[in-house]
Amino acid sequence: MHRLALSAVLVLAALSAAADPLPSWKDGPAKQAITGFVTDVTKAGGKDFVPPAQRIAVFDNDGTLWIEQPMYTQLAFVLDRLKVLAPAHPEWTEQQPFKAALEGDLATLGAAGSEGLLQLVIATHSGMTSAEFETIALDWIGAARHPRFQQPYTQLIYQPMLELLEYLRGNGFKTFIVSGGGADFMRPWSETVYGIPPEQVIGSQIAQRFEVRDGVPVIVREPEVAFIDDQAGKPVGIQRHIGRRPILAFGNSDGDIQMLQWTTGAPGPSLGLILHHTDAEREYAYDRESHFGRLDKALALAPENGWVLVSMKDAWSHLFPPTQGSQPDE
Amino acid sequence: MHRLALSAVLVLAALSAAADPLPSWKDGPAKQAITGFVTDVTKAGGKDFVPPAQRIAVFDNDGTLWIEQPMYTQLAFVLDRLKVLAPAHPEWTEQQPFKAALEGDLATLGAAGSEGLLQLVIATHSGMTSAEFETIALDWIGAARHPRFQQPYTQLIYQPMLELLEYLRGNGFKTFIVSGGGADFMRPWSETVYGIPPEQVIGSQIAQRFEVRDGVPVIVREPEVAFIDDQAGKPVGIQRHIGRRPILAFGNSDGDIQMLQWTTGAPGPSLGLILHHTDAEREYAYDRESHFGRLDKALALAPENGWVLVSMKDAWSHLFPPTQGSQPDE
Ligand SMILES: [Ca+2]
Ligand SMILES: [Ca+2]
Known part of the structure; x- marks a missing residue:
């Protein structure tokens, strides 16, 4: 139509x-x-x-x-944040599940289970103030696009x-x-x-x-x-x-x-x-x-x-x- | 007036x-x-x-x-609940801080500090369902009277x-x-x-x-x-x-x-x-x-x-x- x-x-x-x-x-x-x-x-x-x-x-x-x-939106956020934070964490290029996350190796990531996922969440969701995290989340949600629909997630x-x-x-x-x-x-x-x-x-x-x-x-x-x-x-x-x-x-x-x-x-x-x-x-x-x-x-x-x-x-x-x-x- | x-x-x-x-x-x-x-x-x-x-x-x-x-209302609730529960806990007559609480020995109770108080709170606030606790709290607040004003606490x-x-x-x-x-x-x-x-x-x-x-x-x-x-x-x-x-x-x-x-x-x-x-x-x-x-x-x-x-x-x-x-x- x-x-x-x-x-x-x-x-x-x-x-x-x-x-x-x-x-x-x-x-x-x-x-x-x-x-x-x-x-x-x-x-x-x-x-x-x-x-x-x-x-x-x-x-x-x-x-x-x-x-x-194709994945929880917050996981897309986590993967994007890991890329932003990676330069300050050279050890991630060798260390799982960070390595798999940075390489987009979803099979290895899936094998890491909820324990592995939790490590990624903690690495990307802590260490800042509540106000800083709010800004990070808002900036990301404004800029990110869904891979299939090419729309902001808040439109989906x-x-x-x-x-x-x-x-x-x-x-x-x-x-x-x-x-x-x-x-x-x-x-x-x-x-x-x-x-x-x-x-x-x-x-x-x-x-x-x-x-x-x-x-x-x-x-x-x-x-x-x-x-x-x-x-x-x-x-x-x-x-x-x-x-x-x-x-x-x-x-x-x-x-x-x-x-x-x-x-x-x-x-x-x-x-x-x-x-x-x-x-x-x-x-x-x-x-x-x-x-x-x-x-x-x-x-x-x-x-x-x-x-x-x-x-x-x-x-x-x-x-x-x-x-x-x-x-x-x- | x-x-x-x-x-x-x-x-x-x-x-x-x-x-x-x-x-x-x-x-x-x-x-x-x-x-x-x-x-x-x-x-x-x-x-x-x-x-x-x-x-x-x-x-x-x-x-x-x-x-x-003269004390937090919830502490009055705790002390009353301990009396209700005491028959099922004969060990409390020997065991602090329960003994002090049952005897109204506020000095010993005070000496037991927040750690002791926490023991009393846990003994009186756990072990039942959320619905059961709601009934217990409501029944008590309806029946209890403040020692000086002789009014329900919800009037004070x-x-x-x-x-x-x-x-x-x-x-x-x-x-x-x-x-x-x-x-x-x-x-x-x-x-x-x-x-x-x-x-x-x-x-x-x-x-x-x-x-x-x-x-x-x-x-x-x-x-x-x-x-x-x-x-x-x-x-x-x-x-x-x-x-x-x-x-x-x-x-x-x-x-x-x-x-x-x-x-x-x-x-x-x-x-x-x-x-x-x-x-x-x-x-x-x-x-x-x-x-x-x-x-x-x-x-x-x-x-x-x-x-x-x-x-x-x-x-x-x-x-x-x-x-x-x-x-x-x-
Ligand atoms: Ca769901
Ligand atoms: Ca207060």
Whole structure:
């Protein structure tokens, strides 16, 4: 579809948004599950009414709110940062997993496992102040481009999810990110991109220390992991940070199982959703075999838990926000 | 003053609140500092304007929002819980610091230091699920009475601080608790009592673990400290949880020094405040020598940092909320 025609479609979609708060969602079971749930919990006097203060909705980030292929965006950040830092670390040319990372040897990197990955994260995410890291993350996210779409990663966010976040907030929900990724990597841009302020971003964190340096108070990022917000860490992160149980959770991989269990295993109304990447043409198609965002056990657990599978290909009419320009399928 | 007359005064105070958002604050430098600051940062186009999203205000709890004498309220909770749990722990009658705690031997307890206190906290705050602990905390806070005022602790909160919280929120601020006390001890009642939802309560935390028990997902509280949100831990807790710097901080003891430094040491407008307990008649008078809420170094640091001292006796016309009934001075 020509760009101008696309714009017209999107303007029309925006105009009809008052009638349809989720214009990029096709009619179908996923959309019905969402709107039905929101209608039920907001209906004053209804049997499933939930007071606004308890309308907590949690969203995974990678592969749920934005793209995570061909690799997690934060891993692309790590690899780029390693190149910037390499001249000061000549030992990396001999030392694994740094050598593999610098050479783009993903096979060796994969073999180094999560332990190896953690070494790379620590090397690139610590040693500076919180303010310095914020600048580094913001500069990178502004400059980096996705290898396939040649767009900034913050454009490769899912328009239907933006609409869902907005729809939930418009219905008194408070929206949180609960991600295995680094909280401080997401926070500098989460408000602009998702409308989610930094204080509603829960993620993995490295240790931090306060000190007064030459009279200036700073927070220093230390080479040690403080919290991994993935798998069983997700409900723990939710409890630590929010202190109450969500009533809606949206994820896309096995790392979200426990968050979904914690959300939908509570008494009272709740909704669990799983985005299934089924759209090789417009984005990617992957599940059980993927290195990033593997969706295997969660697929098996979905039916018995009533988790709603959202097939990207079937459920979404548009993928990325209009400012991104063209989309492969349009 | 007779209770009925007091009520009339308070109704009148409420009626004039539209004109004066801080009716329990006497005119003077503290009140002027607060209203001047709020006017400056909310004035669109003004040189000190701060966008609403960045209007983060952090409040210490013990001795700042509520009473902390003759001992921290959470310590009273710990001592009561130990009595409840003692029958299942016959070894405590011989074992310190449990023996001292059960006998009310505060001297021995004090000698056991923070290490000893931590043992008591862990014994009373772990081993149950998060839901069970919430019930325990709520039941206790509803039943316990302050030894001097014979009121629930949630009535021994400071009316001027309630007004300040409300005033700030009315001016686009987001209000947070940043306390050395346990987050999960405060969260069950913070919204009702302070209008601060659990997700805006930052405090010390013990380790937690997610598990599915006979098909039911639970979070189990573990006998290990995960985070101490005091002194240098306060700015770290703020950074971990909020991810941006506050522009207003209110504390009352040396434990708040780093939070005040982190807040007022930032570029741009900021306000640091210290409540000074100077009112033995209506509440308590203490600072440098107190075991709970010692205010010593922070007093010395206040002038050079521009931190505003709020003398309870001089700055506040009322201490406790009206529903509490009578106040010693009225
Ligand atoms: Ca994911
Ligand atoms: Ca205090």
